[in-house]
Amino acid sequence: QKEVEQNSGPLSVPEGAIASLNCTYSDRGSQSFFWYRQYSGKSPELIMFIYSNGDKEDGRFTAQLNKASQYVSLLIRDSQPSDSATYLCAVNPRGSSNTGKLIFGQGTTLQVKP
Amino acid sequence: GAVVSQHPSWVICKSGTSVKIECRSLDFQATTMFWYRQFPKQSLMLMATSNEGSKATYEQGVEKDKFLINHASLTLSTLTVTSAHPEDSSFYICSASAGLNQPQHFGDGTRLSIL
Numbered sequence: 001q002k003e004v005e006q007n008s009g010p011l012s013v014p015e016g017a018i019a020s021l022n023c024t025y026s027d028r029g030s031q032s033f034f035w036y037r038q039y040s041g042k043s044p045e046l047i048m049f050i051y052s053n054g055d056k057e058d059g060r061f062t063a064q065l066n067k068a069s070q071y072v073s074l075l076i077r078d079s080q081p082s083d084s085a086t087y088l089c090a091v092n093p094r095g096s097s098n099t100g101k102l103i104f105g106q107g108t109t110l111q112v113k114p
Numbered sequence: 115g116a117v118v119s120q121h122p123s124w125v126i127c128k129s130g131t132s133v134k135i136e137c138r139s140l141d142f143q144a145t146t147m148f149w150y151r152q153f154p155k156q157s158l159m160l161m162a163t164s165n166e167g168s169k170a171t172y173e174q175g176v177e178k179d180k181f182l183i184n185h186a187s188l189t190l191s192t193l194t195v196t197s198a199h200p201e202d203s204s205f206y207i208c209s210a211s212a213g214l215n216q217p218q219h220f221g222d223g224t225r226l227s228i229l
Contacts, residue, residue, distance in 0.1 A: 032215040043207045043223040044158070046116075051215070088158070092215055099163055099171070100146045100211045102218060106157050 003027065004091050006105035014113055019076040021087050021108050026070070029094030033065055033072045034102065036088040044088055048074065079112045086110070115141050118210050120221025128229055129200060135193045135224045137208030144210035147191040148218060149183060152205045164191050198228045 005024045013019045021035075032051055036044035050056045050063040050072065062075040072091075076083055086109050090102040117140040125133050137147055149161045162183050164170040170183035180202075182194040191210075195202055205225050209218035 034217055036220075043120075043220040044209075046217050046219060049217050090218075100214055100216065100218070101148070101160065101163055104158050 003093065003103045004089055004105040006087075006089050006108045008106055009109040010111050011108055012111045012113060013079050015079060015081060017079050017112075019079045019083065019110055019112070021074040021076070021089075021110065023072045023074075023089030023091075023105055024070055025072070025089075025091045025093075025103075027091070027093040028067075028070060030067075030070075030091045031094065032092035033063070034090040034092075035061075035063060035072075035074045036090060036104075037083075038086045038088055038107065040085075047087075076110075079110075081112050081114050084110055084112050116212075116217075116219040117141050118144075118208065118219045118221040120208050120224060122224055123222060124225040124227070126227045126229065127198065130197055131228075133195045133198055133226060135195075135206055135208070135226075137191045137193070137210065137221050139189045139210040139219075142210075142212050143188040144191075145188065145213055146211045147185055148209045148211070149181070149191075149193050150207045150209070152207060152223075154205075158207070161193075195226065198226070200228045202226065203228045 034049045035047040038044045048063045060077045064073045086107040089105040119138045150158045162170045162172045164185035185191040207223040209220045
């Protein structure tokens with residue numbers, strides 16, 4: 001089992017719709033959870049981070065964390081073509097608490113069609 | 115805030131050349147910096163973790179004599195690819211973190227092409 005799993009996609013949604021990106025992780029002691037966006041040929045860009053169970057909203061983005069289910073998601077409301085990118089889920093597992101090392105998922109490719 | 119600068123953006127050089135890549139945190143002190151490599155259409159691969167004033171910790175399979183990492187200050191880390199060969203051609207990306215459980219902020223990456 002991979003430590004951080006994402007569906008590679010592509011996930012295709014129409015412009016204006018809600019895009020839902022999902023991620024599961026294997027280390028139950030994981031403490032910090034991050035979502036990054038990576039455009040083709042570019043480096044990752046931090047979108048959101050969440051530490052506690054529940055929802056965290058920032059503009060059109062909402063991160064949701066459920067530690068009991070070892071599940072973290074990212075919702076993008078009013079999706080725009082400019083949101084088309086690969087979204088990387090990253091987890092700071094328990095064993096890495098003294099290094100800050102992140103475990104990345106493979107990424108989900110999102111396509112927002114006009 | 116949280117800006118990480120990485121230079122150069124791209125390098126083209128001959129086989130056997132050594133190449134140095136710089137990573138700077140511009141507006142925060144980075145207790146830890148990370149170096150990744152990414153091949154086309156593949157995931158980020160962590161190469162090493164470096165803390166200021168300490169030796170870098172390399173991931174399994176990464177040659178420490180090939181990829182020299184120096185983290186001389188809280189705002190600067192360098193990666194030197196020694197005696198580079200065509201198989202070292204890749205997209206190298208650094209990131210910096212202000213502390214434990216803090217987000218990693220990425221530089222823009224360096225595209226290295228070895229002829």
